[in-house]
Amino acid sequence: MLHLTNNIIIPERELEFNAIRAQGAGGQNVNKVSTAVHLRFDINRSSLPESYKERLLHFNDQRISNEGVIIIKAQKYRSQEKNREEALQRLKQLILQANTVQKPRRATKPTKGSQQRRLESKERKGKIKALRGRVID
Template sequence: MSSPRYVVKEDEVTFTAMRAQGAGGQNVNKVSSAIHLRFDIAASSLPDWLRERLLGLNDQRISKEGVLVIKAQQYRTQEQNRADALLRLQALIDGASHTPKARRATKPTYGSKQRRLAGKSQRAAIKSLRGRVID
């Protein structure tokens, strides 16, 4: 069973167009093709537990005020960068909504212990041969 997908509404996201960095040919200094996406996590319609998990992420794109800022400038057109920013936002939300599977504690097997000890003794034998040779 997969977790339900939480979709962000368009009115909760603000887009700002700006000039992109890097190569762009003749249009690099005249066309605002890069997109700044701003998403206020605290004021969103996402469930409380998901908002807490998003705010708890140690992500440098989330400000102290709880605003997520994504900068998209990979493509040369504003529409493609806008779609890329929305995809990255959705990927972040999907990743935060996934609950990690609980780890079940297990003991190492007898064979793995034997292999580890054999490797250690083999390494010790190699190191003992590095000593001074007495005639």
């Protein structure tokens, strides 16, 4: 079970775990033991509220396939249990991140002081660059 909030819980039956061999360095352990974990979570068939499903399906993330399946690969740790926990935490983080509503940005104008400082800085740099020219006697 994965607790997202006090009211929203993802049951274990909706999560599909596959143990695979990890990539990279690790020697004999990596070559023999399947410690990495693939977590698959089907958004459309889940028990999440409809608002969560919509936001997840429209969320721009490479871990969400076109079919609406979240695929997370965890291989950071040497034990399968720790990788499984990490995959669950990353799934939770992804779902919560997709459902946070960002405040709309309001356009602001630069202050008079900042405009003046910018122009003075440009003028100073222009004078320095002018001094780099050829010296005439």
